Structure formats: C-alpha cells, structure tokens
Amino acid sequence: MKPSDAGGPLDETDLQILADIHDLFDAADPMPPDLPDRIRFSLALRDLEIEVARLAAEEDQQVLAVRGAEQSRTITFDSDSLTIMIRIDLNPDGTARVDGWLAPPHSRRVEMKTTAGTLTVAADEQGRFAFASVPRGTAQLVVRPADQVPDGSGRSVVTPALIL
Amino acid sequence: MNAARDGSEDALGQIVNELSPLLWQVARAAGLSSGDAEDVLQTVWLRLLSHLDSIRSPAALTAWLVVTTKREAWRVRAAGRRQLPTDLDWLAALPDPAPGSEDRVVIDDQRRALWTAIGRLDRRCQELLRIIAFVPRPDYAAVAARLGMRPGSVGPTRGRCLAKLRAVLASGPEGSPA
Numbered sequence: 001m002k003p004s005d006a007g008g009p010l011d012e013t014d015l016q017i018l019a020d021i022h023d024l025f026d027a028a029d030p031m032p033p034d035l036p037d038r039i040r041f042s043l044a045l046r047d048l049e050i051e052v053a054r055l056a057a058e059e060d061q062q063v064l065a066v067r068g069a070e071q072s073r074t075i076t077f078d079s080d081s082l083t084i085m086i087r088i089d090l091n092p093d094g095t096a097r098v099d100g101w102l103a104p105p106h107s108r109r110v111e112m113k114t115t116a117g118t119l120t121v122a123a124d125e126q127g128r129f130a131f132a133s134v135p136r137g138t139a140q141l142v143v144r145p146a147d148q149v150p151d152g153s154g155r156s157v158v159t160p161a162l163i164l
Numbered sequence: 165m166n167a168a169r170d171g172s173e174d175a176l177g178q179i180v181n182e183l184s185p186l187l188w189q190v191a192r193a194a195g196l197s198s199g200d201a202e203d204v205l206q207t208v209w210l211r212l213l214s215h216l217d218s219i220r221s222p223a224a225l226t227a228w229l230v231v232t233t234k235r236e237a238w239r240v241r242a243a244g245r246r247q248l249p250t251d252l253d254w255l256a257a258l259p260d261p262a263p264g265s266e267d268r269v270v271i272d273d274q275r276r277a278l279w280t281a282i283g284r285l286d287r288r289c290q291e292l293l294r295i296i297a298f299v300p301r302p303d304y305a306a307v308a309a310r311l312g313m314r315p316g317s318v319g320p321t322r323g324r325c326l327a328k329l330r331a332v333l334a335s336g337p338e339g340s341p342a
Contacts, residue, residue, distance in 0.1 A: 006327040021297035031188035160206030
C-alpha cells in the first residue's frame with residue numbers, strides 16, 4: 001500500500017476502507033430495525049408549524065397492587081413553552097390509561113395519535129387530562145394551541161412516538 | 165426533497181429509511197445508550213419538519229441531520245441522564261468469525277485487522293470515520309465540511325483520520341495491542 005497523505009483525494013482504497021467500516025459497524029451496532037417505522041409514524045402529522053417536546057425523564061415504578069405487581073410508567077417531555085408529564089397504567093382489559101399534566105397549566109385540546117386512530121380530550125384549567133383507554137402500541141401526543149393565534153405563537157407541541 | 169417539502173409522506177418516509185442508519189451511528193458514536201439514541205433520532209426528525217423550508221439540497225439535508233443529531237446527543241449527555249461509555253467499549257462487539265470456508269477466514273482476518281486498526285486511532289477519528297462511512301457518497305463533501313474536515317479544492321480529501329488509519333493498516337498486525 002502506498003503511503004497516503006491527508007490532503008490527497010479519496011482513492012479506491014479509501015472508498016473500500018469506508019465500505020468495510022460501514023459493514024463492520026452495521027454488524028456490530030445495527031439500528032433497531034423497527035425504528036424507522038416509529039419515526040415515520042411520528043412524522044405523519046403534516047403540520048410544519050410544530051414545537052418538539054423532548055423526552056426529559058422516564059421512570060418505571062413497580063406498583064404492588066392487591067392483585068399483584070402492576071407496572072406504572074411516568075414520562076416527562078419538555079418543549080420550549082410546555083412541560084408534559086404523563087403516567088401510564090395498564091387497564092385490566094389490556095388497554096392503557098394515560099393521565100397527564102401540562103405545565104404551565106393550560107386548557108388545551110390534547111390528542112393521542114395511535115395506529116388505530118386519534119383520540120382527543122380536553123385539558124382542564126389545571127392542565128390535567130386523561131385518556132381512560134388507549135390501545136397499546138405506538139402512540140404520540142399532540143397538544144393543540146388554545147386558539148389559532150394569527151401571530152404564529154399558536155404552535156402545536158408534539159412528542160416523539162412512544163410505546164404504550 | 166421537494167416532494168417531501170410539499171407534503172409527500174412517501175418522499176419523507178424514504179429519506180427516513182435511507183438516512184436513519186447514518187444518524188443511528190452518529191448518536192451511538194457520541195456515546196449514547198440505545199434508548200437515548202432512539203429518542204434523539206425521533207427528536208431530530210421531528211425538528212426537521214420545521215426546517216424543511218430552509219434546506220436547499222440533499223447534501224445540505226444530510227449535513228443538517230448529522231449536525232443536529234450530534235447537538236441533540238450532546239444535549240442528552242449534558243443533561244447527565246447517562247454516562248459516556250469508556251473508550252473502545254464497542255470494540256468488544258466484533259462478532260467472532262463464523263466457522264466456514266477458507267475465503268471466509270481470510271475475510272474475517274481482514275475485518276479483524278481493520279477493527280483493531282480503528283481501535284488504535286484517537287476517539288475523534290474513530291467517531292469521524294464511523295460517521296463518514298455511513299454518509300451517501302454524493303453528500304460526503306458537505307458532511308465532512310460541517311464536521312470540520314477541510315474540503316479540498318477539487319473534491320473530498322482523504323483527511324487526517326483516514327490517512328492515519330491507512331498508516332496503521334500498512335504497519336501490519338505486529339504493532340497491535342494485546
């Protein structure tokens with residue numbers, strides 16, 4: 001192999017090395033194959049004026065109920081203007097119950113997009129909302145602005161897709 | 165890309181399929197756990213929706229996605245949710261060569277030599293090569309420029325990290341660590 005300098009143009013050997021590096025990492029640390037599906041799910045809202053809420057914290061709590069161990073998850077999302085906290089509990093029928101809080105409190109329309117369709121509830125003046133029964137699987141929360149504000153400040157806040 | 169901007173889900177979905185493996189490597193090379201890397205990729209793609217209007221070319225799109233993924237990864241790390249794994253943790257991940265034909269053994273020796281050589285580079289070069297190896301070739305120059313590799317006057321240059329890797333590979337296995 002000829003000595004190669006850093007300023008030289010890419011040659012065939014470089015491209016082969018890069019292709020080999022690609023294959024190595026693709027085998028050693030592959031992306032989860034279902035991740036693009038979840039990403040495409042969360043991009044399905046064709047709403048370009050959105051504010052993205054990032055996952056800020058997630059906690060699993062083993063709740064020892066009378067009937068046995070039940071899992072309860074608490075997830076917090078932060079966007080520039082809003083914090084969304086949700087608690088996910090499993091219903092006996094296999095669906096999920098989602099209780100949420102918006103901070104600062106706002107009465108807003110809150111949508112839960114699922115693969116089976118979209119559920120809509122209203123958050124009260126304390127910012128509380130609840131979805132009593134959500135099919136399990138991939139879901140995404142969208143918090144709509146109170147009113148369509150002409151100055152553009154009324155953007156929807158959206159979370160990444162989560163697995164209920 | 166124009167189709168994606170105009171609201172075609174198929175066009176955007178195709179871009180998601182093509183470029184997510186690259187962004188996965190960017191997030192993982194930045195030291196994120198699998199779970200954090202998944203969160204970061206989702207955030208990056210959602211943020212793209214608000215930026216589609218300002219991105220002019222496929223190369224600029226790839227560069228924007230790579231840089232934004234790096235920034236989101238720093239943000240997660242700065243929030244202290246996870247510790248950075250120790251250097252070269254991923255080196256242990258090279259699968260053992262499968263039993264097979266002579267050819268297979270030769271290929272595995274080459275892979276092992278490359279893996280070992282990458283492990284002898286500094287962390288910045290490891291990260292850079294890992295990312296660049298997943299970038300579509302037409303977008304290489306734009307991404308390399310955004311990652312701080314000086315583009316040449318004619319086209320993409322080899323760069324310091326690839327030159328070093330070739331030097332390590334040329335020096336043979338005798339210099340490899342135990």
